Amino acid sequence: MDHLVIGLAYGKFRIAAITGKDTVEEARKRHNLSHTATAALGRSLLGAGLLASSFKSDKERILLQFRGDGPVSPIVAMADRNVNVRGYCENPQVELELNSQGKLDVGGAIGSGMLYVIRERDNYEPYTGTVPIQTGEVGDDLAYYLQISEQVPSAVGLGVLVDPTGEVRSAAGLLVQVLPGVPEEDIIQLEEKLMNLGSLSHRFDQGETPESLLDDLFEGWNKLEERPLKFACDCSKERFQRGLFSLGREELSDLLETQQSVETVCRFCGEKYEFSREEIEELMKKA
Numbered sequence: 001m002d003h004l005v006i007g008l009a010y011g012k013f014r015i016a017a018i019t020g021k022d023t024v025e026e027a028r029k030r031h032n033l034s035h036t037a038t039a040a041l042g043r044s045l046l047g048a049g050l051l052a053s054s055f056k057s058d059k060e061r062i063l064l065q066f067r068g069d070g071p072v073s074p075i076v077a078m079a080d081r082n083v084n085v086r087g088y089c090e091n092p093q094v095e096l097e098l099n100s101q102g103k104l105d106v107g108g109a110i111g112s113g114m115l116y117v118i119r120e121r122d123n124y125e126p127y128t129g130t131v132p133i134q135t136g137e138v139g140d141d142l143a144y145y146l147q148i149s150e151q152v153p154s155a156v157g158l159g160v161l162v163d164p165t166g167e168v169r170s171a172a173g174l175l176v177q178v179l180p181g182v183p184e185e186d187i188i189q190l191e192e193k194l195m196n197l198g199s200l201s202h203r204f205d206q207g208e209t210p211e212s213l214l215d216d217l218f219e220g221w222n223k224l225e226e227r228p229l230k231f232a233c234d235c236s237k238e239r240f241q242r243g244l245f246s247l248g249r250e251e252l253s254d255l256l257e258t259q260q261s262v263e264t265v266c267r268f269c270g271e272k273y274e275f276s277r278e279e280i281e282e283l284m285k286k287a
């Protein structure tokens with residue numbers, strides 16, 4: 001089952017690991033994603049989930065926006081404390097050739113540009129951090145963001161394995177953050193371990209779990225928390241009704257001149273909400 005595990009290792013590292021096969025598969029089906037877009041959006045959703053692992057309040061949310069010049073960009077992914085994730089990409093059907101390592105070309109799909117990370121908390125102004133996209137492979141970019149914008153030395157690994165049929169076989173991520181005062185030799189040792197880790201998505205395809213991965217990397221680590229992960233959106237017909245209402249009487253009447261009903265689609269989850277002629281007329285009366 002999809003979930004996020006949060007822990008501490010030796011008082012030196014804050015660690016989190018995530019598995020999200022069903023969540024990414026749900027995103028793929030909802031947005032009819034190509035193989036490349038499945039990997040790109042899937043990694044972004046898991047990355048948002050990993051970054052949300054530090055949240056303490058239910059009101060906190062994080063939004064990642066990759067604004068690159070690649071054909072699948074921009075990509076938007078959002079997560080809250082309860083690891084409800086949702087997101088979309090601009091061109092979900094674009095397929096790219098495999099890259100030189102024979103992998104889905106997420107870097108090429110995203111391209112170069114900027115990564116925006118927006119953190120929302122209740123009673124606070126949203127905080128936006130912006131960094132240039134490094135490789136577009138998502139994990140590297142999030143690690144760079146944490147290092148530059150939040151001054152936390154971090155490693156982020158993300159992987160999505162897609163079957164030839166397009167179905168998601170595995171989706172996984174790992175976040176390691178170095179706590180203040182950790183000696184250089186411990187960091188070097190950690191880097192070596194991470195370098196020899198191999199492909200996360202292949203490991204999870206062969207039965208790895210967040211727990212077993214952390215056992216392997218950080219023997220004797222302490223589990224602090226576990227949270228279920230799922231694809232979930234907070235949209236509703238009511239919200240779209242408010243949106244339509246805000247268009248005003250004239251615009252609504254224009255809509256009805258050309259169509260019998262109005263269909264609205266949520267960008268984040270692909271859910272469709274249909275408004276009949278009667279419902280639109282009702283809105284016009286109130287406008």
Ligand SMILES: [Zn+2]
Binds near residue numbers: 234235267
């Ligand atoms: Zn939605």
